[in-house]
Amino acid sequence: MTRTPVNVTVTGAAGQIGYALLFRIASGQLLGPDVPVHLRLLEIPQAVKAAEGTAMELDDAAFPLLAGIDVTDDLKKAFDGTNVALLVGARPRTKGMERGDLLEANGGIFKPQGEAINAGAADDVRVLVVGNPANTNALIAKSHAPDVPADRFTAMTRLDHNRAIAQLSKKVETPVADIKKIAIWGNHSATQYPDIFHAEVAGRNAAEVVNDEGWLRDTFIPTVAKRGAAIIEARGASSAASAASAAIDHVHTWVNGTAEGDWTSMAVVSDGSYGVPEGLISSFPVVCKDGKWEIVQGLEINDFSRERIDASVRELEEERDAVRNLGLI
Numbered sequence: 001m002t003r004t005p006v007n008v009t010v011t012g013a014a015g016q017i018g019y020a021l022l023f024r025i026a027s028g029q030l031l032g033p034d035v036p037v038h039l040r041l042l043e044i045p046q047a048v049k050a051a052e053g054t055a056m057e058l059d060d061a062a063f064p065l066l067a068g069i070d071v072t073d074d075l076k077k078a079f080d081g082t083n084v085a086l087l088v089g090a091r092p093r094t095k096g097m098e099r100g101d102l103l104e105a106n107g108g109i110f111k112p113q114g115e116a117i118n119a120g121a122a123d124d125v126r127v128l129v130v131g132n133p134a135n136t137n138a139l140i141a142k143s144h145a146p147d148v149p150a151d152r153f154t155a156m157t158r159l160d161h162n163r164a165i166a167q168l169s170k171k172v173e174t175p176v177a178d179i180k181k182i183a184i185w186g187n188h189s190a191t192q193y194p195d196i197f198h199a200e201v202a203g204r205n206a207a208e209v210v211n212d213e214g215w216l217r218d219t220f221i222p223t224v225a226k227r228g229a230a231i232i233e234a235r236g237a238s239s240a241a242s243a244a245s246a247a248i249d250h251v252h253t254w255v256n257g258t259a260e261g262d263w264t265s266m267a268v269v270s271d272g273s274y275g276v277p278e279g280l281i282s283s284f285p286v287v288c289k290d291g292k293w294e295i296v297q298g299l300e301i302n303d304f305s306r307e308r309i310d311a312s313v314r315e316l317e318e319e320r321d322a323v324r325n326l327g328l329i
């Protein structure tokens, strides 16, 4: 191991996603097979012991790329010098909780984490917010990190992107590897818009191959957008291994680039592209190169897509206004 280890912070490390995620990071799947990692596991005090148990198991796996593990409930220790921050831990919605209560509770988590990243993270820090409501939590964290370039704060819609590929693959009976240029627009919520109008199935336009607007409207879009709820219904717990896998994909693609002739979906700070108000953290099709993302430009948006993108963006504006009214941004 010759390279300096990359510091990777994972919050909510004792949770379900954390358990699926940490072993894949330690095995080299996040950054690559030749990149050693030093893990920082952040938890709330009552879950530190459980995170220490996970750290013991990570030791026991004897991963050659794992250079060290710290377990802490201290934000400074978790984020000082961090290069990659995966913000997974969040306050889940519990019975009787309104959306505003959820936003406020999460503001209490993502504001101090944004401040700690601002104060101590490495200059090249990249942040992925997984904890829900992911887009708005990312907006809160970004708002409290004025010294970190805004393009370093992203939220996860890669799970939705992967779900859309899987559903389309089944419909057209074509392997997932032959499906390119799916796009997720808007919020990681039931209003998101999975778009196949620019997608390709083995080089052919996906919407033309499908040629079934009824399926698109009544099956594909709701299946992808409500998949999280369907998993909760079936498993009795929210998606964990698939979410961890998508988090690995998100950071790996960001750092190592999108494949030639393809793009991915990431929730990133809007520059006003496609009429999405500047500053919102909204999902777009992006290409990644040299460790940076760029929103794919020049796509023609038909009326069907426009209506759905606008609806999801409206929801993001409402969330932004709610956290603004709570003084969180």
Ligand SMILES: NC(=O)c1ccc[n+]([C@@H]2O[C@H](COP(=O)([O-])OP(=O)(O)OC[C@H]3O[C@@H](n4cnc5c(N)ncnc54)[C@H](O)[C@@H]3O)[C@@H](O)[C@H]2O)c1
Residues within 6 Å of the ligand: 011, 012, 013, 014, 015, 016, 017, 018, 042, 043, 044, 047, 088, 089, 090, 091, 092, 109, 129, 130, 131, 132, 133, 134, 156, 157, 159, 160, 188, 238, 239, 240, 243
């Ligand atoms: N963006 C996506 O695609 C996506 C997909 C699946 C799940 N999620 C979200 O990811 C989050 C985590 O899911 P999970 O299944 O791992 O939940 P979980 O409840 O199993 O684990 C969450 C962990 O976060 C910890 N935590 C809470 N507050 C914290 C804080 N301030 N600092 C550090 N840790 C803290 C908890 O102690 C817990 O161990 C949830 O918000 C879930 O809705 C997002």
Ligand SMILES: O=C(O)C[C@H](O)C(=O)O
Residues within 6 Å of the ligand: 132, 159, 227, 228, 229, 231, 238, 239
């Ligand atoms: O939908 C949820 O609440 C969980 C998660 O965000 C998911 O998409 O699986």
